[in-house]
Amino acid sequence: MSSDTATTATTADPGAIPGDEAHEAHHPTDASYIKIALVLALITAAEVGTYYVPGLEENTPLLLLVLLPMMVVKFTIVARSFMHLKFDNPLFTRVFLGGLILATIVWLITLATFQFF
Amino acid sequence: MVDTATVVETPSAGHVPSVHSPKPGEHDWTYTGLSNEKLAMWTFLGTECLLFGGLISTYLLYKTRVPDTLPVEQQVAPADLYDIPFTSASSFILLMSSLTMVLAVAGISRGDHRQTRTWLLATAVLGGIFLAGQVYEFTAFVSEGMGFTTNVAASAFFTLTGFHGVHVSIGVIMLMSLLAMSLRGKLPSSKADTVEIVGLYWHFVDVIWILIFTVVYLIP
Numbered sequence: 001m002s003s004d005t006a007t008t009a010t011t012a013d014p015g016a017i018p019g020d021e022a023h024e025a026h027h028p029t030d031a032s033y034i035k036i037a038l039v040l041a042l043i044t045a046a047e048v049g050t051y052y053v054p055g056l057e058e059n060t061p062l063l064l065l066v067l068l069p070m071m072v073v074k075f076t077i078v079a080r081s082f083m084h085l086k087f088d089n090p091l092f093t094r095v096f097l098g099g100l101i102l103a104t105i106v107w108l109i110t111l112a113t114f115q116f117f
Numbered sequence: 118m119v120d121t122a123t124v125v126e127t128p129s130a131g132h133v134p135s136v137h138s139p140k141p142g143e144h145d146w147t148y149t150g151l152s153n154e155k156l157a158m159w160t161f162l163g164t165e166c167l168l169f170g171g172l173i174s175t176y177l178l179y180k181t182r183v184p185d186t187l188p189v190e191q192q193v194a195p196a197d198l199y200d201i202p203f204t205s206a207s208s209f210i211l212l213m214s215s216l217t218m219v220l221a222v223a224g225i226s227r228g229d230h231r232q233t234r235t236w237l238l239a240t241a242v243l244g245g246i247f248l249a250g251q252v253y254e255f256t257a258f259v260s261e262g263m264g265f266t267t268n269v270a271a272s273a274f275f276t277l278t279g280f281h282g283v284h285v286s287i288g289v290i291m292l293m294s295l296l297a298m299s300l301r302g303k304l305p306s307s308k309a310d311t312v313e314i315v316g317l318y319w320h321f322v323d324v325i326w327i328l329i330f331t332v333v334y335l336i337p
Contacts, residue, residue, distance in 0.1 A: 027223065027226070030220055030223055033216060033219050033220060033223065034216065036216075037212070037213065037215070037216035040212055040215075041209065041212065041213075044205070044208060044209055044212060047330075047331065047335060048201070048202075048205040048335075050335065051201045051205075051335060057337055060336070060337065063335075063336060063337075064336065067331050067335055067336060068331070070331070071327060071328065071331040071332075074212075074324075074327045075324050075327050075328065078215055078320055078323060078324050078327070079320070079324060081219075082215050082216075082218070082219045082316075082320045082323075083316075083317055083320045083321075084313075089151055091149070091151065091156070092151075092155070092156070092159045095156070095159045095160050095163050096159050096162055096163050096166075098163055099160075099162065099163020099164055099165070099166040099167060100163065100166045102163075102166070102167060103166035103167045103169070103170030103171075104170065106167065106170055106171070106174075107170040107171075107173065107174045110171075110174045110178075111174055111177060111178065114178050116177060116178060
């Protein structure tokens with residue numbers, strides 16, 4: 001076990017679950033969470049800002065091009081950082097993504113069936 | 118330092134196993150090596166994607182279906198009544214409740230119960246403010262003449278946002294329950310997983326609102 005692939009964590013609380021030290025050692029600090037929230041707030045502000053851009057509301061393709069990526073970025077940041085998918089076992093990501101991808105497919109099929117596009 | 122330290126390996130795939138993983142027969146042992154409760158919550162959230170996917174697609178299909186054959190007072194579509202600045206403020210509040218929730222989870226992971234209680238309360242209060250905003254919005258829509266049965270577009274809108282509101286309400290109840298448990302000393306650090314699982318639910322409610330806010334409110 002080389003030093004660069006090992007993490008040493010002290011046991012801060014006698015009641016803590018064994019293994020949580022490792023869990024915690026790989027999670028961001030409170031300051032990092034606040035920075036992530038600021039990024040999310042900025043993206044939200046940019047999303048809302050599109051509402052005030054003259055003429056953009058009539059240009060739906062451009063609006064979709066601007067808003068959908070921002071929505072996906074916000075979704076991904078919350079899921080990876082706040083829901084800890086970035087640090088947890090990949091099985092959790094697979095289970096959640098499985099549902100999400102299936103939902104998206106069902107959603108698209110339903111919309112296509114009713115000639116939404 | 119060596120005596121009080123726990124050495125763990127950092128695997129390539131991001132999973133963090135521990136040399137203290139419970140053995141078969143021990144209290145916390147599971148077949149997968151993962152928390153069964155957490156895996157169950159992730160599976161539940163996966164199925165919730167299907168529920169909200171169905172509700173969002175239904176809204177998209179019906180949002181403009183306001184038949185001319187209806188009386189004039191019933192020809193009101195949800196998009197005609199949106200108050201984007203107000204909903205933006207609500208969305209921001211719900212987004213910030215995700216920050217307070219993750220700080221509560223971080224607090225209990227460190228054994229800092231005071232921080233945990235503070236942030237749990239803050240999250241519940243922010244969730245309550247969001248719900249109050251939703252009640253205000255619904256009341257305003259009804260007073261403008263758009264009730265649940267006014268037309269199919271209104272029904273789809275109220276069903277989608279109402280379901281989300283019910284999820285937020287359940288989340289607030291769970292948060293208040295955790296806070297009460299903590300105040301009564303029944304939420305030790307060994308139950309940090311419980312707070313994290315409630316946190317997963319709360320963050321999910323937030324990410325669903327990220328979708329609803331963009332797809333329903335911001336895209337005409």
